[in-house]
Amino acid sequence: MAVFKINNVEMVGISACVPKYQESNWDYELLSESEKKLLINTTGIENRRIAQNGVTTSDLCYTSALALLKKLKWNPNEIELIVFVSQSPDYYLPATSIIMQDRLGLPKTTMAFDINLGCSGYIYGLSVISSLISTTKIKKALLLAGDVSSFSINKKDKSTFPLFGDGATVTALGYSDNCAPMHFNLQSDGSGHQAIIIPDGGLRNPLNDGSFVEKQIEKGIVRSRRNLKLEGMDIFNFSLREVAPNINKLIEFANEDIDSYNYFVMHQANKIMNESIRKKLKIDKEKTPYSMRKYGNTSSASIPLTIVSELKNDVEHTRKKFILSGFGVGLSWASVLLTTNNLTCTEVLEYE
Amino acid sequence: MISLEEFVKNIELEIEDLEPGELTAEINYRDIETWSSMYALIIIAYVDSEFNVTLSGDDLRKCNTLKELYFLIKSKV
Numbered sequence: 213m214a215v216f217k218i219n220n221v222e223m224v225g226i227s228a229c230v231p232k233y234q235e236s237n238w239d240y241e242l243l244s245e246s247e248k249k250l251l252i253n254t255t256g257i258e259n260r261r262i263a264q265n266g267v268t269t270s271d272l273c274y275t276s277a278l279a280l281l282k283k284l285k286w287n288p289n290e291i292e293l294i295v296f297v298s299q300s301p302d303y304y305l306p307a308t309s310i311i312m313q314d315r316l317g318l319p320k321t322t323m324a325f326d327i328n329l330g331c332s333g334y335i336y337g338l339s340v341i342s343s344l345i346s347t348t349k350i351k352k353a354l355l356l357a358g359d360v361s362s363f364s365i366n367k368k369d370k371s372t373f374p375l376f377g378d379g380a381t382v383t384a385l386g387y388s389d390n391c392a393p394m395h396f397n398l399q400s401d402g403s404g405h406q407a408i409i410i411p412d413g414g415l416r417n418p419l420n421d422g423s424f425v426e427k428q429i430e431k432g433i434v435r436s437r438r439n440l441k442l443e444g445m446d447i448f449n450f451s452l453r454e455v456a457p458n459i460n461k462l463i464e465f466a467n468e469d470i471d472s473y474n475y476f477v478m479h480q481a482n483k484i485m486n487e488s489i490r491k492k493l494k495i496d497k498e499k500t501p502y503s504m505r506k507y508g509n510t511s512s513a514s515i516p517l518t519i520v521s522e523l524k525n526d527v528e529h530t531r532k533k534f535i536l537s538g539f540g541v542g543l544s545w546a547s548v549l550l551t552t553n554n555l556t557c558t559e560v561l562e563y564e
Numbered sequence: 565m566i567s568l569e570e571f572v573k574n575i576e577l578e579i580e581d582l583e584p585g586e587l588t589a590e591i592n593y594r595d596i597e598t599w600s601s602m603y604a605l606i607i608i609a610y611v612d613s614e615f616n617v618t619l620s621g622d623d624l625r626k627c628n629t630l631k632e633l634y635f636l637i638k639s640k641v
Contacts, residue, residue: 246581247600253580254602371601444601445621448608452618488609 214398215465220349221342222388225556227280228520229272230261230379230507232562237374242367242432251374256483260377260508263360263563269300270308270315272380272563273356277316279558280382286352288317293344293353297327297337297512298380299541300359312356330408331479331540332398333357333512335548338383338536339396345387355383358513361440364410366426368434372442375482377508381516384556392551397462399454404543407446412437447540451485455539456492459547463535466549470495472533473549475523479538480504480514495535512538517560524557565615565641571634578610579603589631607633615641 236259237243237252252258263272273296281288294316296309307326312318323344329336334357341355358380365372412423423438435441455478463470476495478486480503490500501522503514510517515536519527526532531553539545566574568589576587586596593599608619617640619633627633 246598247602250581250598250600250602254605443621445604445608445624448605449618449620452608452612482605484605484609488612491613 214396215461216396217466218339218342218346218394218396220387220389220391221345221385221394222391223383223385223550223552223555225280225284225384226381226516226520227276227283227558227561228379228381228513228517229276229279229561229563230377230510230517231263231267231272232564233262233264235260235262240370240374242370243374254482254484255375256502256504257375257508258505261379262362263378267360267563268302269298269358269360269378269380270296270302270312270356272358272360272378273312273382274315275561275563276380276382276558277312277354277356279561280384280556283556283558284384286384289319290352291316291318291322291354292350293323293341294318295325295327295337295341295353295355297329297333297355297357298359299328299330299511300361300363301326309356329542329544330359330511331481331514332538332542332544332546334515335396335536335538335546336398336544337512338394338548339398339546341385342394345385349387351386353385355385357381357383357516359511361509361511364438364440366435366439368426369439370432371444372435372440375442375509377510379507379510379513379517381513381520383516391553395462395466395549396546397458397465398546399458399544401450401543404446404450407443407450407543408441408541410438410440447481448485450543451481451539452488452492454545455489455537458545459493459535459537462547462549468549470535473535474499474532476500476535476537477515477518479540480507480509480518481540482509514538520557521560524559527552527555528557529554565638568631568634572630574614575607575610575630578606587630589634590629592628593630594628611637617641
């Protein structure tokens with residue numbers, strides 16, 4: 213069972229960057245006024261940032277990383293490890309993290325690789341980078357996480373278009389002799405891999421002339437096999453079933469009291485689902501921040517983006533205990549318990 | 565478990581923008597003019613919190629009326 217503890221790794225800073233261009237679900241022509249109201253009230257998603265003119269996830273990460281390095285006064289020369297978590301890389305190959313090593317001016321002694329995960333990706337990424345830091349005693353490492361999901365979303369698909377926004381984040385971590393341990397619980401269930409999928413473009417279904425043909429699946433849902441498909445009800449069912457037990461197991465493993473945590477930051481999927489999970493765990497509303505109203509579902513960026521956007525002023529000069537949990541595409545889900553001490557946060561940066 | 569009548573009433577209350585009486589135990593809920601997948605999410609969330617039963621997408625697709633759904637939930641409680 214992938215429930216484990218990692219010692220001597222401290223999260224020291226987070227930055228986030230979103231495209232400046234904003235779309236509002238109030239302007240979504242496919243829905244009537246009452247449908248818009250129902251959608252916004254139920255999902256909690258009102259506005260989303262959308263990358264323009266071919267801006268990539270790594271472009272957003274680059275802006276985010278520069279700001280964080282500056283704020284932490286970290287010299288790029290001192291970075292020894294960079295990991296990029298995303299499902300919207302620059303190229304099929306090579307890995308985007310390696311391009312970022314050069315672009316950010318990191319030394320050639322830097323270890324760099326990508327992780328291909330979405331909603332659960334931030335927690336998976338944290339677990340991988342933290343295990344490496346713990347065993348290698350690397351002092352300065354960067355975890356890049358985010359997606360430009362809009363590249364694969366069809367505007368004529370009301371089951372996906374109003375939900376997703378673009379965004380990217382950078383988290384700085386390092387070895388420390390004097391910090392609280394992190395506890396992780398990571399899970400997966402590939403039997404649900406069809407629930408969120410871009411069917412064509414990989415080796416299983418190579419791109420072909422039919423990949424771009426748009427088909428009406430049902431009223432208000434038109435997409436091609438190159439577009440993202442989302443079975444909302446199945447994902448909802450999965451999240452209600454799996455997330456709370458995952459966190460309860462983790463709390464039990466760590467021998468902690470759930471009430472001792474200051475914040476419960478979830479992947480920003482949708483309000484009704486996240487609220488159902490929160491109520492199952494009996495965690496106070498005040499401890500559960502949401503940023504989906506402003507940014508929608510930003511994939512692996514959603515947890516760190518929410519911390520930066522909603523908690524910046526509360527976490528910067530104090531010690532805070534967090535429960536973080538991501539769940540979705542894969543199916544994959546993961547949670548972490550961690551403690552921050554004077555966590556540095558930038559503003560949410562805007563990419564023009 | 566609550567009665568079928570109460571179940572229908574509660575779901576009508578959860579879906580705020582329905583007229584009273586618009587939803588009955590017998591009608592195909594997909595025939596409601598304003599039916600959308602958002603209603604499905606609201607129903608799944610309500611059933612989960614009220615009965616601790618997690619409905620799947622297939623459960624909702626298989627049922628046509630709230631009566632069918634009610635007895636399905638009853639069999640899972």
